Amino acid sequence: MQNGICIVNYFSSDHVNRLIHEFARDKVQLPVVVVDNSVDRAESIKLEDITKFSWTSEINLSILRNNSNLGYYFGNYTGVAYLKEKFGVKKVLIVNPDVSSENWCLLIEELGKYLVNPEDFIAGPKINNGTRFVSSPIPDMPPFLMAAYNFFYPLTYLIYKCFQRKLSSSPGNETFAVEGSCMLVDTEKFLSIYEHMNGVFLYEEERIIGTIAKRNAWRIYYVPAVEISHLHKPLSLSTQNERYYISSTNKYLEILNARKLTRKIVIASLRYRFFVKKMISSIIRLFRRDMKR
Numbered sequence: 001m002q003n004g005i006c007i008v009n010y011f012s013s014d015h016v017n018r019l020i021h022e023f024a025r026d027k028v029q030l031p032v033v034v035v036d037n038s039v040d041r042a043e044s045i046k047l048e049d050i051t052k053f054s055w056t057s058e059i060n061l062s063i064l065r066n067n068s069n070l071g072y073y074f075g076n077y078t079g080v081a082y083l084k085e086k087f088g089v090k091k092v093l094i095v096n097p098d099v100s101s102e103n104w105c106l107l108i109e110e111l112g113k114y115l116v117n118p119e120d121f122i123a124g125p126k127i128n129n130g131t132r133f134v135s136s137p138i139p140d141m142p143p144f145l146m147a148a149y150n151f152f153y154p155l156t157y158l159i160y161k162c163f164q165r166k167l168s169s170s171p172g173n174e175t176f177a178v179e180g181s182c183m184l185v186d187t188e189k190f191l192s193i194y195e196h197m198n199g200v201f202l203y204e205e206e207r208i209i210g211t212i213a214k215r216n217a218w219r220i221y222y223v224p225a226v227e228i229s230h231l232h233k234p235l236s237l238s239t240q241n242e243r244y245y246i247s248s249t250n251k252y253l254e255i256l257n258a259r260k261l262t263r264k265i266v267i268a269s270l271r272y273r274f275f276v277k278k279m280i281s282s283i284i285r286l287f288r289r290d291m292k293r
Contacts, residue, residue, distance in 0.1 A: 003108060003184075004089035005032040006079035007097055010069065013046045015097035015231070020050055023059055026104045031060040031087045035079040037069045062086075071201035072180065077194060084187050091115055092190070096181040098231040099127075107226045111184040114221040121189045121218035122209070124178025126168060126227040134168040135230060137175040137222035138206050140214075143253060143262050150269035153276055168224060175222040177210030182228050189218060196255060202241065204248035211255050242274045 005028070009016050016034055023032060036047055044065055051061060064078060076094050083089045093108055101107050107125060114123035127135040141149070149156045167175070193212050200208060213220050249270055253263045 002089065003030050003091050003093065003112065004080075004083035004087055005030055005093045005095060006035065006076055006083060007032070007095055008035045008037055008072065008075035008079065009047060009097055010037045010075075011040070011043055012097040013043060013050070016047065017050050019095070019097055019099070020059060020061065022100065023104055028059065028104050028108075030093075030108070031062070031083060031089070033062045033064060033079045033082050035070075035075045036063060036065045037071075037075045039066065039069055073197045073200055073205050077191065077197075080185070080187055080190055084191070090187055091184055092187055093184050094180065094182070094190075096230070099182050100229045100231060101226075107228065108184065110226045111223055114223060115184060115186055117219075119217055119219050120186060121213050121220055122178060122183050122185050123221040123223050124183040126222075126224040127179050127181065127230050128227055129230040134165055135181070136179040137164070137167050138177040138179060138210065139163065139167060140176040140210065141207065143256065143258050143266050146249070147266050147269040150266070150273040153273045154280070168222075170222070170224070173221065174219050176214070177206040177220055178222055179230075180206050180209075181230050186218075189213075189216075197251075199251045200248045202244040202248065204245070204252050208248070208252050208255060211252070242271070245270060245274070 005023070007016060007019065020032070034047065034050075036044055038044060038047070047063060051063070062082070064082060066075070066078065069075075070078065080092045080094070083092055091112060093111070111123040111125065114120060124136050129135050149160065193209065196208065196212055197205070210220060212218075246267060249266060250263065253266060258266070
C-alpha cells in the first residue's frame with residue numbers, strides 16, 4: 001500500500017473523534033493509526049469508544065497505546081513504523097488531532113505529487129490557524145538569529161510572522177521546513193532520522209528535521225494549493241514547557257555543531273524570552289481579573 005495516516009493523541013480524544021469523522025466523510029481508504037501518548041486509563045477508554053461509532057466501520061483504524069508519553073517525534077515514529085510493518089506504506093500523512101480539512105483525499109493526493117523522486121522527503125500544506133499569521137513554511141534560523149529573536153522578543157515574533165506570511169504567499173516550492181502538525185513524509189527517511197532525535201521530546205522538531213534533510217540533500221516542499229485549519233491557539237502564552245524548549249534547542253545546536261559559547265548564548269537568550277513571556281502572561285491575567293470586577 002502506498003499511503004497511511006498517523007495521529008498522535010495526548011488527551012485529545014474529542015479532536016481525534018472529529019478527525020476520524022472527517023476521514024469517514026471524505027471516504028479515506030487508507031490505514032489510520034492512532035498512537036495514544038496519554039498514559040491515562042480514563043483517556044484510553046474514551047479513545048477506544050471511537051471505534052464504537054458506526055461511521056468508523058469504513059475506516060481501517062488501529063489504536064496503539066504507549067506506556068509513557070513519548071513526545072512528538074517518537075510517538076509518530078511508533079505509528080509510522082507500525083504502518084510500514086503491517087501495511088508496507090511508503091508515505092505517511094502525519095497529522096495532529098487538532099487540525100481540519102475540507103477534503104482529506106484531495107490534500108493527500110496533492111501532497112503526494114511532490115514525493116515522487118528518491119530525494120523527496122516531506123510535503124506540507126498551507127496552515128490557517130485562525131489569525132492573520134500562518135504557521136508554514138518554516139525558514140532556516142541559524143544560532144545568531146535565534147539569539148536575536150529571543151533577546152528582542154516579542155517584537156521579533158511579529159517580524160518573523162510577517163516574513164513567514166510573505167513566504168506563504170509564494171506559489172510553492174522547496175523550503176527549509178514545514179510545520180509538523182500536518183505533513184506527508186517519506187516513510188524510510190522519517191524512520192531513518194531516529195538517532196538524531198534522541199533528547200527531543202517536544203518543540204524545534206521541524207528545524208532539526210530541516211537541518212538533517214539539508215545535509216542529506218533531501219527535499220522538503222511547501223504546497224499552498226491545499227490548506228488545512230489548525231484549531232489550536234498559536235499565540236497563547238504557554239510558559240510551562242521551558243525545559244522542553246531548552247532540551248530541543250540544545251539538540252538543534254548540537255546537530256549544527258555550534259560552539260560551546262554559542263550554545264550558552266542561545267540558551268541564555270531562550271531563558272530570557274521565557275522570562276518576558278511570563279511577564280506578559282502575568283500582565284494579561286491581571287488585566288483580565290480587573291476587567292471581571
